[in-house]
Amino acid sequence: MPTDAYAAQPAARPAHAGVNSNFGARGWSMVGFALIMYYNFAAWTADGLNVIVQSFVDLHGWDFATLLAFSTPAGWLGVIGSLAIAELISRRGAKLVAVVGLILLGVTLIWFGRVTTYIEYAIGLTLLNFLATGVCFNVPGTLLNTWFPRKKGLALGWATMGMSLCTATLVPIMVFLFRGLGTQNGYAACGLALIAVGLAAIVWVRNTPEELGLYPDNEPVSREQLAANLAELENYKSPFTIPVLLRDKDMWLISLGYGVLWLVDIGVVSQLVPRLISVGYDQSTAIWMFTTAAFFCALFSYVWGWFDVRFGTRRTSIVYAFFFAVTHACLLVRGSDLFTYFTLLLVGMSIAGIKELATSQVGSVYGRYDFAAANRVISTIACLFRVCCFAVIAASLKWTGEYDAAYIFFIFLDFVGAAMIFFITDTCKGKLDASVPAGHH
Structure with a gap:
């Protein structure tokens, strides 16, 4: 077993990690690249469905329900297929996969607009899910952990x-492109932008800071240790x-614990607008509320990351799960406008944490x-749970006509996730740099 080869070391100790974002210029550039990757992961596996389906209905007169029905199997196939990309990252490194994957994703988008x-x-939808999940989900986590x-x-x-910025901005951007360039050329513009990012990654991205002498x-650390690393x-x-x-x-424990929390996360964010409409808000107001929650989410992505480094990933994740249970309980309440905005604040705070905490725990x-x-195995299993949220919501709507049954089930899953995370080993069982003493990793 791996733990025999490398003595288990205490997991991240907040007191030694520091909570300042002093990443350095090239470090910040890796964070920026990872942000772009996460934006595109959300764009082509979740948020984009808000405009993708309707765009083809408008372009070809196709049936909306038929197109929407393709989303779940495409998501499943994309997640399963992305295991191959995660394996390639493990063998060949994140940079090569990022360059080739982004170019292929761009080419796929150009073709997709012309189906x-x-x-x-x-x-086309399956290929988008495959590349966006395999490349844009796995590459940034690998880069930042390295x-x-x-x-x-x-x-x-x-x-x-x-991902939060995608939720807030993708729909208006796509609508602007479709209106200005037409549907087919709008997809082509997005594809060309991705190809450009892929080509830039050739000189932009490095698998490790040591490759740049950083x-x-x-x-x-010492230059000798840098070379050894x-x-x-x-x-x-x-x-x-x-x-x-x-x-x-x-x-x-990581796959299932964070998988169910991701399920409830997507279950909330993917149906927030319909839920707001169902309790009496008009569509434009509901969309504005949704965008507001997305900006709260962007802010609290950093906050959860700060808590992660300050207090440790496992403890922060348990608090996060209980916090999400409170959010789901508030979603069950039909209160005043003030209470609705308070609930939206909680939603933005809740949906912000899952991707950061899950990746950090690995x-x-x-x-x-x-x-x-x-991560090649953990991310695949967790993503399979993520896709299941639509089945839970569909069952709730079919049997009760409302979202309440889904939210009650989500509260149960919040506690299940917290319990699983509690039992995760609080040690680093993988290999550490020789320069990092116990308790500093």
Whole structure:
């Protein structure tokens, strides 16, 4: 077992990590790149569905319900297929996958805007889910855990703002492009932008700070240790194989614990506008409220990251799960306008934390050397749970005609997630840099 090869070390100790975002210029550039990646992950797997389906209805006169029905199987196939990309990241590094993956995603978008049959649409949607999940979800987490092993919570807190910004801005951007350029050229413009980012990544992205002569966490170590770290990273082969991971208790606790929390997260954000309309708000007001919640989410992405570094990932995640239970309870209440805005604030605070905390927990338990190996399995299982939220909501609407049954079930899942996270091992069981003494990772 891997824990025999490397003595378990105490997991991230907040007192040693520091809570300042002093990432350095190149470190900040990696955070910015990761933000763009997370933006595109949200765009082409979740938020984009708000405009993608309707755009093809308008373009070809296709049936809305038929197009929408393709979303769930496309999401499942995309998640399962993305395991292959996660494996490639583990073997070849995040940079190569980022460059090739973004170019392929851009080409797919250009083609997707020109599909003419339902089958082509389904294939295109599946490819978008496959590339966006495999590349734009897995690459940034791997990069930031490698660049910032002790400050990953802060780095991820900044970078995951990309998903919140996507929620707030993607729909108006896409509507503007479709109106100005036409639907087909609007998709082409997005595709060309992604290809440009992919080409820029050739000179922009580095798998490790050591490749640039920089330090992990932007905190100095000796030049000799820097060279030793780089050689170790380039030649390291993780003992966390898939069979080993499937027998690892912590892998299942992280995957399932954070998977159910991600399920309830997407369950809220994907149906917030219909829920607001169902309690009496008109569509334009509901969309404005939704955008407001998304901006709150961007702010609190950093806040949860700060708590992560200050108090530790596991403890922060347990608090986060209970906080989400309070949010779900408030969503059950039909109160005044003031109470609704208070609930929206809670929603924005709640949906902000899951991606940062889930990714950070993988790094805390498996470390920078073994993160990619562990994350390829954990992210796949967690994403499979994420997609299940639509089935829960559909069942609630079918059997009760309202969202309340789904929210009650979500509260139960919040407590299940908190219980699973509580039992996660509070040690780093992966390999540490020789320069990092116990308790500093």
